[in-house]
Amino acid sequence: MALLEVRNLSKRFGGLWALKNVSLDINDGEILGIIGPNGAGKTTLFNCITGYYRPDSGKVIFQSRDITGLPPFKIARLGIARTFQLTKAFNNLTVLDNLRIAALSRGTDLNEVLEVIKLVGLEGKRNSLASSLTIxxxxxxxxxxxxxxxxxxxxLDEVMAGLKPHEADELLDVILRINKSGVTIAIVEHVMRTIKKVCNRVVVLDFGVKIAEGLPEEVMRDEKVIKAYLGEEFVA
Structure with missing residues (x-):
């Protein structure tokens, strides 16, 4: 069952179509991978879903409610969260204080915040300044x-960027734990090993158009995907 539906979504910047009639579903409980070359429209798609951009046409439906064009804070309150390519922590605050500030918008209590700290594996760093943390x-x-x-x-927007392979594996384990806790996930990622390891389905964008969708193994054998993104030398 679709938790979120994107229907014929288009976004234009001047003469450039960043998204053109893109439709996709994110099913309840799954991890959906979204891949494509730089400039394919992946981050623009997330920005339209979360209210940072207003699409020129099309709809975003979340839990049967039309949320197209709502401001980001309202969309967050409805139950959609995101990460950004660049981390945005308050460096002069501790891990715990960063999370307590973020929790204010939903009234999340301290025990719930501590559970989140445990889920992501930061128990030993809760009182450390964000500026002291590793990547x-x-x-x-x-x-x-x-x-x-x-x-x-x-x-999740390129959450693996800048990580070494063993660090990426550790973060993948966290993402899988988050998903098993009941959170549906869509992940924009360039590392194919990540996509194959955690994603139930994959959507491929190229020049703002959806060119493929399906199981990771199927998508990575698709001739259009190989030509547009993976390269002829790629072997799935």
Whole structure:
């Protein structure tokens, strides 16, 4: 069953179509991968879903409610959270204080915040300043800041960027735990190993158009996807 539906979504910047008639579903409980070359429209799609951009046409339906064009804070209150490509923690505050501030918008209590800290693996860092965290720990904090608003749907925008392979594996384990806790996830990612490991389905964008959708193994054998993104030398 679709938790979120995108229907014929289009967004234009001047003469450039960042998205053109894109339709897709994010099903309740799944991890959906969204891939494509740079400039394909992946982040623009997230921005339209979360209210940072207003689409020129089309609709975004969340739990049977039309949320198209609502401001970001209202969409967050309805249960959609996201991360950004650049982490946005308050460096002069502790991990715990960062999360308590983020939790204010949903009235999340301290015990719930502590549960989130445990879920993302930052128990030993709760009283550390954000400025002292490693890149991996900052990624964990970014996930936690999204989780304390109690989302039903979590959108992850290149959350693996800058991580070494073993660090990415650790963060993948966190993402799988988050999903198993009941949070539906859509992830924009360039690392195909990540997509194959965690995603139930994959959507591929190219120049703002959806060119493929299906199981990871199927999509990675699609000739259009190989030509547009993966390269002829790719072997799924």
């Amino acid at each position: 991996l720990e900052r990624k964990r904090l970014e996930l936690a800041r999204a989780l304390v608003i109690k989302p039903k749907l979590l959108l």
